[in-house]
Amino acid sequence: xxxxxxxxxxxxxxxxxxxxxxxxxxxxxxxYPATLTGMGNRRHLAGPQTDLETHxxxxxxxxxxxxxxxxxxxxxxxGIHPVLGAAERRPERIARIVYLDAGMPQxxxxxxxxxxxxxxxxQLSHRTGQSDDDWRIPPPPRDEWQRWGSTAGIPAxxxxxxxxxxxPQPSGTLTxxxxxxxAASDLPTxxxxxxANGASIAMVELLVSSGPPQYxxxxxxxxxxxxxxxxxxxxxxAPDELAEVLLRAAGGEGHRVAAAAGEQPAHxxxxxxxxxxxxxxxxxxxxxxxxGADDPRPAVVFVHGGPVSPDLRPTPRDxxxxxxxxxxVASLGMVGVTVDHRLHDLADYGRAAEDVAAxxxxxxxxxxxxxxxVALWYFSAGGLLSADLLAAPPxxxxxVALTYPVLAPLPGWGVVDSRFRPxxxxxxxxxxxxxxxRVELEHAAIEATVEEFLSAAENCEANVEVIDxxxxxxxxxxxxxxxxxxxxxxxxVRSVLGHTPxxxx
Numbered sequence: 001x002x003x004x005x006x007x008x009x010x011x012x013x014x015x016x017x018x019x020x021x022x023x024x025x026x027x028x029x030x031x032y033p034a035t036l037t038g039m040g041n042r043r044h045l046a047g048p049q050t051d052l053e054t055h056x057x058x059x060x061x062x063x064x065x066x067x068x069x070x071x072x073x074x075x076x077x078x079g080i081h082p083v084l085g086a087a088e089r090r091p092e093r094i095a096r097i098v099y100l101d102a103g104m105p106q107x108x109x110x111x112x113x114x115x116x117x118x119x120x121x122x123q124l125s126h127r128t129g130q131s132d133d134d135w136r137i138p139p140p141p142r143d144e145w146q147r148w149g150s151t152a153g154i155p156a157x158x159x160x161x162x163x164x165x166x167x168p169q170p171s172g173t174l175t176x177x178x179x180x181x182x183a184a185s186d187l188p189t190x191x192x193x194x195x196a197n198g199a200s201i202a203m204v205e206l207l208v209s210s211g212p213p214q215y216x217x218x219x220x221x222x223x224x225x226x227x228x229x230x231x232x233x234x235x236x237x238a239p240d241e242l243a244e245v246l247l248r249a250a251g252g253e254g255h256r257v258a259a260a261a262g263e264q265p266a267h268x269x270x271x272x273x274x275x276x277x278x279x280x281x282x283x284x285x286x287x288x289x290x291x292g293a294d295d296p297r298p299a300v301v302f303v304h305g306g307p308v309s310p311d312l313r314p315t316p317r318d319x320x321x322x323x324x325x326x327x328x329v330a331s332l333g334m335v336g337v338t339v340d341h342r343l344h345d346l347a348d349y350g351r352a353a354e355d356v357a358a359x360x361x362x363x364x365x366x367x368x369x370x371x372x373x374v375a376l377w378y379f380s381a382g383g384l385l386s387a388d389l390l391a392a393p394p395x396x397x398x399x400v401a402l403t404y405p406v407l408a409p410l411p412g413w414g415v416v417d418s419r420f421r422p423x424x425x426x427x428x429x430x431x432x433x434x435x436x437x438r439v440e441l442e443h444a445a446i447e448a449t450v451e452e453f454l455s456a457a458e459n460c461e462a463n464v465e466v467i468d469x470x471x472x473x474x475x476x477x478x479x480x481x482x483x484x485x486x487x488x489x490x491x492x493v494r495s496v497l498g499h500t501p502x503x504x505x
């Protein structure tokens with residue numbers, strides 16, 4: 001017999017699983033909806049010392065009381081942290097770990113890094129000490145639960161129950177780092193992704209193909225995935241569907257993400273256009289693709305996306321798409337610049353921004369470059385790095401280009417500093433020309449950030465040109481070798497160059 005141990009996210013307790021518990025028990029399963037110290041009807045047991053370790057020990061004791069031989073641990077949101085900690089203490093008892101719309105914390109990560117509420121992150125990140133009066137994080141008001149995840153699909157009575165029974169979250173549960181030794185790393189896992197909260201199997205596949213090294217573990221055949229077309233609280237919004245998915249997960253079902261054997265990674269396939277070859281000079285992290293002109297020429301700096309593993313070879317500045325763009329720009333008489341910046345993890349945006357700024361200063365100081373005529377071109381998740389320049393465009397910046405960009409942190413990207421939100425800073429861009437290339441077959445979560453950006457741009461009458469790629473995919477330059485795709489690249493390049501004219505001497 002399978003026993004499910006259900007561990008919910010912040011502010012909640014075992015009560016939040018009421019409908020799911022009933023349906024699982026009807027199937028013949030044992031079910032243990034956990035109420036951790038300080039939560040639900042145990043809120044009176046919390047104190048300033050209640051932390052993640054407290055909740056891990058709660059689960060270890062619960063697991064020890066379960067007689068069933070197969071225990072499936074389900075961690076929703078914050079709940080995945082104590083679930084992983086407890087699984088390390090009792091790996092021999094655990095048949096499977098289910099990540100229910102949860103992050104993938106690694107050793108040393110705190111739950112705070114994935115808290116979507118920026119105000120709470122700022123409050124706890126900048127706190128220098130803890131008094132007896134500030135160890136509780138109050139639950140959000142009833143009309144602000146979306147700050148902690150999409151409330152799509154939750155009936156009014158269930159939302160009222162969530163609001164009525166929510167308990168303050170002990171801050172130590174969010175700030176104490178999770179310590180993992182790897183004792184549970186071989187356990188089968190399942191990811192249940194809530195699409196209305198921005199997660200999807202397509203997004204997972206994108207991360208596997210181009211993301212940080214921890215995502216490569218997701219191609220393991222012991223890892224399965226399900227999608228639920230609902231918000232972040234499926235135990236309230238879709239209890240029947242969630243119960244069915246948990247039963248299927250316990251049986252080993254689920255979509256497998258596979259690495260295509262022998263197939264060249266998408267980012268290393270040829271650029272969609274043949275362009276004349278021009279000299280390339282490497283200076284530190286910067287490559288200059290030179291037009292062979294005698295006078296200083298404007299430059300276009302191409303900023304790659306990520307996160308990209310520091311061990312990945314070749315590095316982005318040598319990827320065919322960026323080299324193709326830079327060479328094409330050089331063939332049209334400007335200096336194309338590719339850059340390797342250190343966006344290796346979601347927490348690295350600040351460092352990556354410093355790398356890009358240093359690269360731009362190097363480029364502007366080069367005698368072959370007209371330093372007063374520079375454009376920056378951002379791709380994919382590198383789009384967040386455009387926020388600083390949109391907030392305060394310098395006089396030398398003649399154009400910003402954005403291609404299949406991420407323009408606001410995606411759901412679950414809580415660790416990204418709130419400063420990196422172009423959808424918010426575009427209001428300060430004035431009439432700076434912005435050339436945005438979007439693809440028709442974009443991932444839904446990324447598309448939502450583009451729509452947010454365009455809506456904000458329209459409201460402030462920003463100078464945005466949109467170039468669409470019919471049936472185009474994210475990374476279309478090496479995937480979609482179609483006439484429409486080539487036309488979109490040509491239009492975008494010539495538009496950027498038109499905003500960055502050379503000053504003939």
